[in-house]
Amino acid sequence: MPELPEVETIRRGLEKKIIGLTIHKVGVLNSKTFFGDPQILWGKKVLKVWRKAKMLGIDLTGDLSIVFHLKMTGQLIYIGNRQQATGDRLIGGHPTSDMKGQMPNSSTRVIFEFIDPRGEISEGKLYFNDQRKFGWVKLVQSSKIKDQKFLQNLGPEPLEKEFSWEILKNNLLRHKNLPIKVALMDQSVVSGIGNIYASEVLFLARVDPRKKVAALSDKEFEKIYQGIKKSLEVAIEKGGSTRAHFVNIEGERGYFLDYANVYGKEGQKCHGCPGKVEKITQAGRGTYFCPSCQK
DNA sequence: CACTTGACCTGTCCGC
DNA sequence: TGCGGACAGGTCAAGT
Numbered sequence: 001m002p003e004l005p006e007v008e009t010i011r012r013g014l015e016k017k018i019i020g021l022t023i024h025k026v027g028v029l030n031s032k033t034f035f036g037d038p039q040i041l042w043g044k045k046v047l048k049v050w051r052k053a054k055m056l057g058i059d060l061t062g063d064l065s066i067v068f069h070l071k072m073t074g075q076l077i078y079i080g081n082r083q084q085a086t087g088d089r090l091i092g093g094h095p096t097s098d099m100k101g102q103m104p105n106s107s108t109r110v111i112f113e114f115i116d117p118r119g120e121i122s123e124g125k126l127y128f129n130d131q132r133k134f135g136w137v138k139l140v141q142s143s144k145i146k147d148q149k150f151l152q153n154l155g156p157e158p159l160e161k162e163f164s165w166e167i168l169k170n171n172l173l174r175h176k177n178l179p180i181k182v183a184l185m186d187q188s189v190v191s192g193i194g195n196i197y198a199s200e201v202l203f204l205a206r207v208d209p210r211k212k213v214a215a216l217s218d219k220e221f222e223k224i225y226q227g228i229k230k231s232l233e234v235a236i237e238k239g240g241s242t243r244a245h246f247v248n249i250e251g252e253r254g255y256f257l258d259y260a261n262v263y264g265k266e267g268q269k270c271h272g273c274p275g276k277v278e279k280i281t282q283a284g285r286g287t288y289f290c291p292s293c294q295k
Numbered sequence: 296c297a298c299t300t301g302a303c304c305t306g307t308c309c310g311c
Numbered sequence: 312t313g314c315g316g317a318c319a320g321g322t323c324a325a326g327t
Contacts (some may be wrong), residue, residue, distance in 0.1 A: 002320065002321090003320065004320090006320075040317090054320095054321075069302095069321080069322090070320090071320085071321050071322075072319065072320055072321055073304090073306095073319085073320080074306080074320095107305085130304095131304080131305055132303080132304045132305050132306085132319090132324080133303080133304050133305075134303065134304065134321065135321090140320090150302070152308075175297085175298090176297095177297070177298080178297085182298090185321090187321095188320085194320055194321070195319095195320060195321085196320060197320095220326085241320075242307090242320095243319070243320060244307085244319070245320075246320070246322085283298085283299065283300085284299075284300065284301090284318085285319095285320095285321095289310090
């Protein structure tokens with residue numbers, strides 16, 4: 001599920017909820033999801049919540065960090081004291097569902113319990129849910145975080161100042177023969193772009209997703225660069241994209257897909273010309289684009 | 296080496 | 312209504 005905007009949405013929400021809390025207990029309901037001994041987290045205080053590419057990290061006292069990858073269907077939901085389900089909540093459910101926030105549910109894999117700053121056991125709990133069990137939680141030493149293989153071979157963060165269109169071009173050119181859409185999803189080229197935003201970026205750039213990287217002009221690399229920044233920024237502003245599973249820390253959906261130009265819009269009229277959006281398959285994944293204005 | 300496909304899982308939706 | 316197959320936001324490993 002979550003690409004950069006979704007993970008960033010969770011990060012921003014989560015840091016407001018748990019910084020300063022101390023972990024009381026950690027319950028692991030699916031052992032394949034969790035790497036490390038959950039008991040070493042007991043008594044450790046939350047210092048920082050960070051994001052790198054599509055991964056989310058929590059730094060704790062005692063040189064410990066918890067790293068999450070949500071893969072396709074992972075969710076992190078914090079339920080606080082006497083919290084009531086709102087009409088829009090869809091914890092563990094689907095956008096059309098009116099399920100109330102009953103936690104844990106059948107897809108809950110890990111539960112974190114906390115002690116508040118007054119030293120009392122908090123009623124707030126953090127739930128890691130993951131229907132498809134692709135996601136993971138790993139415990140690592142904070143001081144050795146950079147040695148972890150899951151944080152290596154990641155390209156630049158697209159919203160940081162250092163990222164430029166020339167860097168994007170150089171990294172993409174490692175895949176001269178790949179269609180641009182497939183190359184954009186390589187996390188070592190630029191980190192955080194997945195299947196939804198790859199289609200959206202190329203629509204904004206008006207570039208055909210089937211076009212080989214080697215055939216792109218400098219002007220096109222620049223438009224793709226601008227498209228990356230624009231679509232990721234707008235997506236964060238809309239709280240991310242919810243196709244079926246994504247929810248923020250409160251259990252609420254994201255609204256970017258209501259504003260998307262092409263993703264999931266097969267057969268609909270193009271936002272930029274009189275043409276229609278089409279869906280094709282590239283490297284086994286669905287790609288949406290407008291053949292009449294993306295050249 | 297460059298690239299594609301299958302596997303990991305569970306659930307939903309669509310066509311027959 | 313039931314059943315099989317395709318498909319779903321990601322990433323590895325194995326295959327061509």
